[in-house]
Amino acid sequence: MDITNFPEDLFENNYTDTSDLQIANYEVYKHVSKNKINLNKNVFSFLLDGQKDIHFSNDIVSIDHTQSLLLASGNFLTTEIVGANSYSCLLFFFSQKNIKDFLLKYGHLFNPNDLNKAAASSPYFLIEKDNFIIHFINSIQQIYGLNQTISQKILELKFEEIMLYLADKYGQSFFVYLNSLLINERELSFKMVIEKNLYTSLNIDEVAFLCNMSLSTFKRKFIQVYQESPGKWFQLKRLNKAKKLLLNNKATPSEIYMDFGYDSLSNFSTAFKNEFGYSPKNIMKN
Structure with a gap:
């Protein structure tokens, strides 16, 4: 079975590895079973239609369109199940540098003592979709629809927006998760x-x-x-x-x-x- 490299294979014609933040729409119209994914950046996977099953080396997670995931870079198997019309998701890729910059800027919001209690890094962080996240996805799609080459400055603002919201929504557990990604670097x-x-x-x-x-x-x-x-x-x-x-x-x-x-x-x-x-x-x- 072939290995799919993300984000590279999504930008095959014009991919450059100089951008830390990248956006892509991903859509398929038939079931895909146990697709081998080599994820070279972290990514927010905002599921829009269908169901996703992900098999990691030590865990399995299933989500539908009411949920989203923050996925850490690494290898895993995905099964994509078509929904009403297709399997589709919005992907927002980001680098370790983006995590470091965020924690440096907003480190005062979390208790550093809690970071010492962090468990081994999980390959994912489950996000329950709510009205804010739905509006966030819509705003990204509107910008992307107008211009598929979104500037890094705009993406930096959108990245900071979703990260601050998740920090507010999930509190210390989100900061602990981010820190664990840096520990396992x-x-x-x-x-x-x-x-x-x-x-x-x-x-x-x-x-x-x-x-x-x-x-x-x-x-x-x-x-x-x-x-x-x-x-x-x-x-x-x-x-x-x-x-x-x-x-x-x-x-x-x-x-x-x-x-x-x-x-x-x-x-x-x-x-x-x-x-x-x-x-x-x-x-x-x-």
Whole structure:
């Protein structure tokens, strides 16, 4: 079964990893069972129609359109059940930095002694939908309907709005949950190193060094997180990026092969042809 990477696969044509906050509408018209999700950011999942079942490594949660979830980054399986018309939800992605900034700004609202009582981090926080949250969802949809490239400034205000409301609604339990996400940040830090160096010329050994790991430990950790060997994963990602640049006439093979970690144009061309069935020169000819 294929793995779906969120938010990347939702923004496949114009995805950039520089935005901390992102909005996306997600809708399907048939049941999806045990879809493998690799969530690379935290996300508010505001369910609009249908039912969602999520199977985590140590828990299972089911919600309908009267509920929403804050999901921590990580891997899980989702079953999406179509409602009256479809399965649909509004997704509001945010980074660890957004959590840190929020806690720094509003730390005076919670009792730091309670944070020491925090249990192990849960992969989700259940949110009961009420009139405020319904109006919040509607406001996001109206803005998104007018302009799908919402500015980060507007998204920052909307993020702060929903976070403050949930802090008011759920009190200390919400702050404790947010803090637990930061405590369990090691895996996210690993992913950040991977994503930052995805389209560089660094080899696997060099990326492992940046992660403060031996090569063997890095490979084991990588397979645990991404369910694929690092060599194969990096090569496919980099070749697809190179292909996109060539298709858009933004570079020639001789200009970019070193940027993606190849020591010669010949090696790059061979890997490209093995993956796509034709050489990079053929793209330039077309």
